[in-house]
Amino acid sequence: xxxxxxxxxxxxxxxxQIINGQKSERHFCEVCANQFHPFxxxxxxxxxxxxxQLVSNWFGLPIWKSEAQEQQTQTTQTTTNCxxxxxxxxxxxxxxxxxxxxxxxxxxxxxxxxxxxxxxxxKHTGKIPGTTTNNHLVLKKQIDSTRDQLQQAIVEExxxxxxxxxxxxxxxxxxxxxxGVDTP
Amino acid sequence: MNLEHFLKNEAPSWMSKSGTDADIVISTRIRLxxxxxxxxxxxxxxxxxxxxVDNVVTNALLNxxxxxxxxxxxTIKEMPALQRQVLVEKHLISPLLxxxxxxxxxxxxNDESISVMVNEEDHLRIQCLSPGFQLFETYEIADQLDSYxxxxxxxxxxETFGYLTCCPTNVGxxxxxxxxxxxxxxxxxxxxxxITQMLTRLGMVVRGIYGExxxxxxxxxxxxxxxxxxxxxxxxxxxxxxxxxxxxxNERNARGSLMKQAPIALEDRIQRALGTLKYARIMTSDExxxxxxxxxxxxxxxxxxxxxxxxxxxxxIFIQQGFVQQxxxxxxxxxxxxxxxxxxxxEKLNVxxxxxxxxxxxxxxx
Numbered sequence: 001x002x003x004x005x006x007x008x009x010x011x012x013x014x015x016x017q018i019i020n021g022q023k024s025e026r027h028f029c030e031v032c033a034n035q036f037h038p039f040x041x042x043x044x045x046x047x048x049x050x051x052x053q054l055v056s057n058w059f060g061l062p063i064w065k066s067e068a069q070e071q072q073t074q075t076t077q078t079t080t081n082c083x084x085x086x087x088x089x090x091x092x093x094x095x096x097x098x099x100x101x102x103x104x105x106x107x108x109x110x111x112x113x114x115x116x117x118x119x120x121x122x123k124h125t126g127k128i129p130g131t132t133t134n135n136h137l138v139l140k141k142q143i144d145s146t147r148d149q150l151q152q153a154i155v156e157e158x159x160x161x162x163x164x165x166x167x168x169x170x171x172x173x174x175x176x177x178x179x180g181v182d183t184p
Numbered sequence: 185m186n187l188e189h190f191l192k193n194e195a196p197s198w199m200s201k202s203g204t205d206a207d208i209v210i211s212t213r214i215r216l217x218x219x220x221x222x223x224x225x226x227x228x229x230x231x232x233x234x235x236x237v238d239n240v241v242t243n244a245l246l247n248x249x250x251x252x253x254x255x256x257x258x259t260i261k262e263m264p265a266l267q268r269q270v271l272v273e274k275h276l277i278s279p280l281l282x283x284x285x286x287x288x289x290x291x292x293x294n295d296e297s298i299s300v301m302v303n304e305e306d307h308l309r310i311q312c313l314s315p316g317f318q319l320f321e322t323y324e325i326a327d328q329l330d331s332y333x334x335x336x337x338x339x340x341x342x343e344t345f346g347y348l349t350c351c352p353t354n355v356g357x358x359x360x361x362x363x364x365x366x367x368x369x370x371x372x373x374x375x376x377x378x379i380t381q382m383l384t385r386l387g388m389v390v391r392g393i394y395g396e397x398x399x400x401x402x403x404x405x406x407x408x409x410x411x412x413x414x415x416x417x418x419x420x421x422x423x424x425x426x427x428x429x430x431x432x433x434n435e436r437n438a439r440g441s442l443m444k445q446a447p448i449a450l451e452d453r454i455q456r457a458l459g460t461l462k463y464a465r466i467m468t469s470d471e472x473x474x475x476x477x478x479x480x481x482x483x484x485x486x487x488x489x490x491x492x493x494x495x496x497x498x499x500x501i502f503i504q505q506g507f508v509q510q511x512x513x514x515x516x517x518x519x520x521x522x523x524x525x526x527x528x529x530x531e532k533l534n535v536x537x538x539x540x541x542x543x544x545x546x547x548x549x550x
Contacts, residue, residue, distance in 0.1 A: 101340030121414020124346025126357040
């Protein structure tokens with residue numbers, strides 16, 4: 001039998017298709033079958049996509065479905081690369097790691113949505129280098145956390161606590177205004 | 185100090201002191217991840233950049249005034265593979281660092297309680313180890329070193345994100361506090377699965393003793409915080425402290441009920457393990473770890489006398505393949521390793537028994 005498609009080579013592949021219960025058999029040579037085979041998908045590409053998808057699923061971000069779509073979205077999206085190390089946010093999504101400290105600055109608006117998935121907050125509340133007790137930053141952080149507590153107290157209708165917290169915040173703000181020096 | 189000091193067949197000296205709850209908590213580890221401003225993270229940095237980071241960090245550490253602590257610096261590239269493995273097994277360096285070809289190095293304190301890895305995933309990984317359950321005390325040591333280093337190194341820090349790290353799972357405090365626990369009774373009574381799930385919900389992780397991916401060899405578990413951002417160091421440590429205290433209590437209860445319900449079966453298991461360790465000729469690392477766990481339980485419950493816990497701690501490190509090969513003085517096939525491992529354990533345990541016997545006799549004389 002001769003290949004139905006090129007009509008030149010010997011047909012060696014039989015493709016049986018069942019579409020809506022209708023069975024059809026077609027005969028191709030190996031070369032043509034390679035081009036026509038309905039299951040002939042480039043598996044490598046698929047695999048890469050799966051991995052990327054896994055990572056971005058984990059981070060809870062959408063991933064572009066196909067290369068064509070990807071190109072489209074990329075043109076509409078302004079891709080910012082980190083000026084220091086040149087890595088892009090997409091690269092970060094792929095391997096979950098950043099290139100340099102500057103990246104945090106570069107992707108500062110996109111990172112929080114990733115961080116909420118893997119951390120318990122998006123703001124640092126711990127140690128600060130060069131900390132002294134009256135440090136500007138420490139005060140700010142303290143005010144922030146006291147405000148959170150105040151909100152919590154209001155929600156839970158603990159108004160006595162809330163009043164105390166409000167006074168505390170005032171005190172802290174006064175300290176902040178006088179440049180961190182605690183003057184009476 | 186030369187490298188041999190850190191490779192000899194002895195447990196590190198910090199391990200000889202006993203800590204609180206030492207019957208259940210073997211050791212406490214604090215790790216701080218830090219990076220330097222203006223340098224790319226090690227995974228993308230150039231050889232030259234990495235070397236510069238190494239120099240800057242090493243100088244800062246070696247300049248620490250004498251009398252306080254002495255540090256020694258070792259370049260990973262210059263070490264033979266077996267020596268690297270021994271350091272990994274002692275938890276002084278990570279498996280990742282051991283594989284690094286770029287200017288990666290480690291700076292060790294003489295008692296091995298502090299190790300600073302340079303150019304691992306982050307520029308600096310400050311690690312402090314203590315025996316027993318001492319989260320706050322150990323953090324204090326790490327914090328002091330960190331505060332000293334920040335005066336000499338330009339740390340990458342950001343007001344919102346805290347200490348910046350290569351992987352966002354470490355950003356913020358950069359703090360990973362872990363506690364190595366021996367939980368045979370909870371394992372025997374199949375409670376570990378529930379505990380593991382519970383801990384995951386609390387933002388903590390349970391791992392095998394040899395880090396990510398290793399199974400619960402010898403009923404040893406490493407429990408550590410997962411979250412590093414949004415909580416202060418104090419909160420992270422307190423949370424872990426509370427959880428670990430509860431697990432200690434549960435383990436004690438489980439041990440108590442084991443003793444009540446099946447004292448003979450338990451003692452049989454424990455004494456068999458001791459016999460195996462003392463007389464076996466072929467010993468895989470799995471079997472050795474299991475037997476050591478049973479003997480440790482026996483010592484803790486007072487069923488075995490005359491074996492100090494320090495010897496068991498030592499054996500736990502020595503049964504690993506790098507150490508066995510170092511003991512043999514050559515690289516070995518797996519089957520050969522099992523022979524040497526059995527020999528090593530026999531020596532350790534039988535020698536120790538003789539010593540304690542002698543000591544006992546002396547007591548009678550005096």
